[in-house]
Each structure stands twice: as C-alpha cells, then as structure tokens.
Amino acid sequence: MTASDAGADSCVLIVAAGRGSRFGGETPKQYRLLAGVPVLARTLTAFAAALPDAALSVVIHPDDLELYQTAIAATSDAARASLSPPAFGGATRQDSVRNGLESLIRKTRKIVLVHDAARPFASIELIKAARAAALAHGAAIPGLAVTDTIKSVDADGAVVATPDRAGLRAVQTPQAFDFDLLLSAHRAAAGRELTDDAAVAESAGHRVHIFQGDPANMKITTAGDLTEAERRLSGDLTDVRVGQGFDVHAFEPGDKVWLGGVPIPHDRKLEGHSDADVLMHAVTDALLGALADGDIGSHFPPSDPQWKGAASSIFLAYAADRVRQRGGMIAHVDATVVAERPKVGPYRDAIRERLAKTMKIPVGRVAIKATTSERLGFTGREEGMVAMATATVRLPAGEPE
Ligand code: MG
Numbered sequence: 001m002t003a004s005d006a007g008a009d010s011c012v013l014i015v016a017a018g019r020g021s022r023f024g025g026e027t028p029k030q031y032r033l034l035a036g037v038p039v040l041a042r043t044l045t046a047f048a049a050a051l052p053d054a055a056l057s058v059v060i061h062p063d064d065l066e067l068y069q070t071a072i073a074a075t076s077d078a079a080r081a082s083l084s085p086p087a088f089g090g091a092t093r094q095d096s097v098r099n100g101l102e103s104l105i106r107k108t109r110k111i112v113l114v115h116d117a118a119r120p121f122a123s124i125e126l127i128k129a130a131r132a133a134a135l136a137h138g139a140a141i142p143g144l145a146v147t148d149t150i151k152s153v154d155a156d157g158a159v160v161a162t163p164d165r166a167g168l169r170a171v172q173t174p175q176a177f178d179f180d181l182l183l184s185a186h187r188a189a190a191g192r193e194l195t196d197d198a199a200v201a202e203s204a205g206h207r208v209h210i211f212q213g214d215p216a217n218m219k220i221t222t223a224g225d226l227t228e229a230e231r232r233l234s235g236d237l238t239d240v241r242v243g244q245g246f247d248v249h250a251f252e253p254g255d256k257v258w259l260g261g262v263p264i265p266h267d268r269k270l271e272g273h274s275d276a277d278v279l280m281h282a283v284t285d286a287l288l289g290a291l292a293d294g295d296i297g298s299h300f301p302p303s304d305p306q307w308k309g310a311a312s313s314i315f316l317a318y319a320a321d322r323v324r325q326r327g328g329m330i331a332h333v334d335a336t337v338v339a340e341r342p343k344v345g346p347y348r349d350a351i352r353e354r355l356a357k358t359m360k361i362p363v364g365r366v367a368i369k370a371t372t373s374e375r376l377g378f379t380g381r382e383e384g385m386v387a388m389a390t391a392t393v394r395l396p397a398g399e400p401e
Pocket of ligand 1: 247248249272276277278281
C-alpha cells in the first residue's frame, strides 16, 4: 500500500446525528449493538481498515455524547487513533454534513468521503473505490442498477409515470468529493432541503460520477434491518470454539490483590512477574486457547524484563484483539475464582465491567463466580489463589483446520 492508497489525502465524515424515527426504540440505530459491537464502531473500524491514514470524524447529536463514547471504546485502536473530536449535527442531515465539513476545514485533505453511520458493511474495496473515483471525477457516488420497476405516484398513491429502469440507479454511501467542491456546494445550499450530498453537488452545477455500489452495503433503517444484519454477521461466525484457562499465584506480604483489573484491599498480595492478576491470566489463556494460539507465557515470556510489573490488562486486551484480527467475536467468558479471602462478591460487578471493557465486549457477556475450597488444600490454607476461565469464541467459517 502506498502512502496515498492509505488515504493520507482523505478525510472521512461519518454522519451519526439522526434520531432514527423510522427505527423505534430508545437508542438510535447507529448506537445499537450488532453482534455485540455498536453499529457506529463497526463502521469506523471498516474505514480505518480501508484508509488507515485518513482523518476520521463523526457528526453526532448533542444528546448522544455518552453513546458515542461507548461506541468509540469498541472501535479498533487504528480507528481511535485517526479520530478527531465529534462535530455536532443540525436540524437536518444536510445541516449535519455542513457542520461536519466546517469542523474538518483545518484537516486540509483533498478528498472527503461522507458516509452514513448506519451502513456498517461498507467493504474495503468500496471505500477505496470511492476515494479513487473522487480523485478522478471530483464528485462520485456508489450506485446500483435498479431491478424492481419503479413508479412515480401522486399524492393519492396513484401511478403517474413509469420511468425507464435502465436510466435509474439506487445510490448508497460513501459519497466522495473534492473537499473544497463539497464544502462550497453545501454553503451555497444551506437552508434548502436536498436528499443527499450528491444532490448538493448537483445543485451547484457539478457533474457527479457513479461507480459500482455493493448490494452488501445495506443501510440499517428498521428493526428488521438490524435483525437481518445480525443474522448475516453471526451467520458467518459458525466456527464456535471453547477455550479454557487455569492459573495459580501464591500470596506474599502486601496490601492488595489485583483481580480482573480491580485492586482489592487485603493483608497480602499475589506474587508474580507482572501484577500477578490471576483472573486476567486465566481469561487470557482461555481466549488464546479458543484460538489454538499458544498461551500467555508464549506471547509474553516471564523472562522478558519488559513485562515486569506490567498491568495484565495488556495481555487480555492483546488476546481479545487476536480474536478480532481473525474476524471473530467473543461470545462469552465465564470464570471462577477460588479463595478463602479476600471476598470477591462485593467486587464482582466492578470486575465484570473492567474485564468487559478490556476485551471491548458488553458486560452481559462476562460472568464471574467465586468459591472457597472449604479450607482444604493450598487455597484453603490461604497460601495462594486459583482462577479458572472458559471463553466461547465464534470465528468465521473456513478457518484453518
Ligand atoms: Mg499467572
């Protein structure tokens, strides 16, 4: 990939300010979970993968700041690194895009791609094609030949005309433009209601090129669309694997135990090369086990001084990223801690939250249980702690045998 192929000349504006009135429910569709990941997060991750050097920005509704932050936490690290702070949308989509463009002025990129947050399936090929077409033509949009016959109707729903299908295209996003062209067209069109960014460019007298769209690039508009998208995503992840992890650390003098990334006050600490977070180590091994991808020691050798005192969240986040790099998802993590003391129960929900955040999955997919060993054995004598974990991971069909 050359520097320009990577999108260094481009910025991407994701429009996520809509309230989703056609969708129903409380949460706007772009923030709903799709196979465990917010729709907006999937969209951003797709653009960062296609154009790693492009500047990303999202236009949001001012009421959605918290939803936005949650979605951003679930994007790839690459997407987060490319993101500018969000711009706030206006009364219409057109106002929102114009606000977004104004917020990007200082990015001084030649090309801008405008994309609906609710289209999470834009492929790398489609995104790259949009940028290339804008470079060649100044204004370019993806379009699909219309297969259904289309009718023009009057206010009563009666047919008034049957346009020739051959001359019609159904258009999608990303729509891509020379940045200055689109910004000045939007400024000129402010106050008028146009249906998409191409119409804004057309109204300023620009010729808009159509390149081949992608039928898979669906827009999530209704609750049924979300179900369909969910079915499509999980339908691909049919290779279900279960991994297990087991870890033991001994106690030594200290004042707290790190468990699942949460410090629990205690009259001892766990001994180990890193922060000795026995629970995170077990969960990390369960994830690596589900991938048949070695164990925590093979990825982070205790002999390597850089992991001395390291926060174990680094290991767990790494293992979760390995799942996503394989195109998979973490369906569920279940773990058990064995100890007489400290009591884990009061910290259970804090630990679940912390583990879920580290793995970038919803907290409802993380279970933590605690038990004693009835004073038997080394855990019963409070010489150390045990953690056991099971991870269920779904991978795309066709993974290596
Ligand atoms: Mg360990």
